[in-house]
Amino acid sequence: MFELLGIPPQALFGQLLLGLINGSFYAMLSLGLAIIFGLLNIINFTHGAQYMLGAFVAWMLLNYLGIGYWWALLLVPIIVGATGIIIERLLISRLYHLDHLYGLLLTFGLALILQGLLRNEYGISGLPYGIPAELAGGTNLGFMFLPNYRGWVVIASLAVCLGTWFVIEKTRLGAYLRAATENPTLVGAFGINVPLMITLTYGFGVALAGFAGVLAAPIYSVNPNMGADLIIVVFAVVVIGGMGSILGSVITGFGLGLVEGLTRVFYPEGSAVVIFVIMAIVLMIKPAGLFGRTV
């Protein structure tokens, strides 16, 4: 086999695939964060915990009710999204007239509570969740071996991100959302129910996190800290892409996953920090983020 810069291709493509998988989760989670921030002006610190909740609910559905992966993929976003709607109605909606900081503190506190409750109940060693039979095994692509489930995660994530982008940028509902992000008062004065839109948008963003959690369950072990580990990186992704930019967060998510994978090949010691280094550079050169709108 050929070698590239002294790196065996198996290792290179293996790391790129891993980067693409990580990027899939970065993209889905930062997309949800960007939508929520755009309309609600709330930095949803609970996002990682809601992703973790998605994985846990999938595990519970399987182990307590015997409901498998494919149904979980449909039911978990609905269940987790519904908890989001309850949180928005009961708690977050009381903070809109206050400084952003209060929303951040509230959602951070909620994340700690959620993680603490599940840690108490299930420990931190992680619970196994099997790959669905239909996606077991792998495919030999010639240049590398692709586990089928990982290929599916990338495809599902791309589809969800593009679908969300399409709805927001190309449909009437999306036009309402963009308009309400700019000027909610005027949109309300046109007869549109903005508070309902805000609630549903939060529910949708949280449902995306829940969906990502189900996708993650067979890859990473289901444990209460899985979201906390990921969310810090996702916040860096959102900062790099630009707060509130939909396409920006998707492209940045996948792009940074790949950058991380490449770093792991060529300079493994830097792979844990490369995203934060990029974040610092972007903040210095373009504080609004790569795709952020400077108003």
Next chain:
Amino acid sequence: MHDAALAAKPAAQSAAAPLLAVRDLNAWYGESHALHGVTFDVKPGEVVTLLGRNGAGKTTTLKAIMGILGKRTGSVTFEGKETIKLPARTIARAGIAYCPEERGIFSSLSVEENLMLPPQVKAGGMTVERIFELFPNLKERLNSQGTKLSGGEQQMLAIGRILRTGAKTLLLDEPTEGLAPVIIQQIGKTIARLKQEGFTIVLVEQNFRFAATVADRHFVVEQGKVVDQILNDELDANIEKLHAYLGV
């Protein structure tokens, strides 16, 4: 005695019951008390203006009617129904449309999306073709970003989009502000045409020469109150008084 005086009033102007009746309207921006009992009414098919100096409370009055200020008290009845406790979206759905002073064109929406944004609240809204007939410029710019339009085109878009909704009562806040004379003329003609078609319009204006070309009655607003009413036909006779009010 007070009741008798109130009862006598409708009899005197019984030609038409008011479509929009504002009574003792008070409104606040946060802590600051901006309207101190605004009272006026508008008959169906009428064009009235609110005239007054900067900061007199004209814009605030429109916002308070629309229900987009934090706190308001008093009474605003539309088609006989009290709206003071209703949220803005319900007031919009009742058939009142609002065009803000800053025009409110959305920069993340194309011209077409801006035009199609306000939902239809009543049957019989203008078709898009008729709106293009009134404002031909818009047709050529449909795919532009909303805020890339010139000031005049943005104003046309801001008025055009509320004509689509079927609302027949329009609150227009300084539609001529900062625009070239030829565009002011075009907007004047549009308002005259809308009046012919039975629209009821409350217009906030600084420019009373423009207001005189379109309105039936003028209400003078001063320090958060309506202090005088001048019929457009009697405007010439009252011009000195008006100059004093407006400080021109």
